[in-house]
Amino acid sequence: MGRGQRFQCARTEMQSPDDAMPETENSFENVMNPPEVVAVETERVSCDGGGGALGHPRVWYEMGDEDFVECGYCDRRFVRKGSPADPGA
Ligand SMILES: [Zn+2]
Numbered sequence: 001m002g003r004g005q006r007f008q009c010a011r012t013e014m015q016s017p018d019d020a021m022p023e024t025e026n027s028f029e030n031v032m033n034p035p036e037v038v039a040v041e042t043e044r045v046s047c048d049g050g051g052g053a054l055g056h057p058r059v060w061y062e063m064g065d066e067d068f069v070e071c072g073y074c075d076r077r078f079v080r081k082g083s084p085a086d087p088g089a
Contacts, residue, residue, distance in 0.1 A: 035076060035077075036074075036075075037077045037079055038077070038079070039079050039086050039088055040078050040079070040081060041080075041081045043063040044060065044061070044063075045060070045061050046059065046060050046061075047074065047076055047078070049071075049073055049076075056074060057073075059073065061078065063078070063080060067080045
């Protein structure tokens with residue numbers, strides 16, 4: 001019995017460092033905020049930057065085996081709808 005209680009004590013102590021972790025993860029996520037994510041249903045996508053000042057020549061991308069592809073011009077990320085890469089899935 002005595003040994004079991006000591007084990008519980010040790011586990012409680014170890015939770016202290018864990019409590020600080022969610023805060024760290026949140027700030028990390030804010031820094032990594034991607035420009036834009038577009039969910040698409042086809043693996044072949046085209047991007048022209050949305051036109052206007054941010055626009056660029058229309059380019060086509062194919063995801064192939066991946067669930068997402070990033071535009072080399074405007075850093076937009078196209079994700080396959082419903083895939084693990086889709087934040088809205
Ligand atoms: Zn683009």
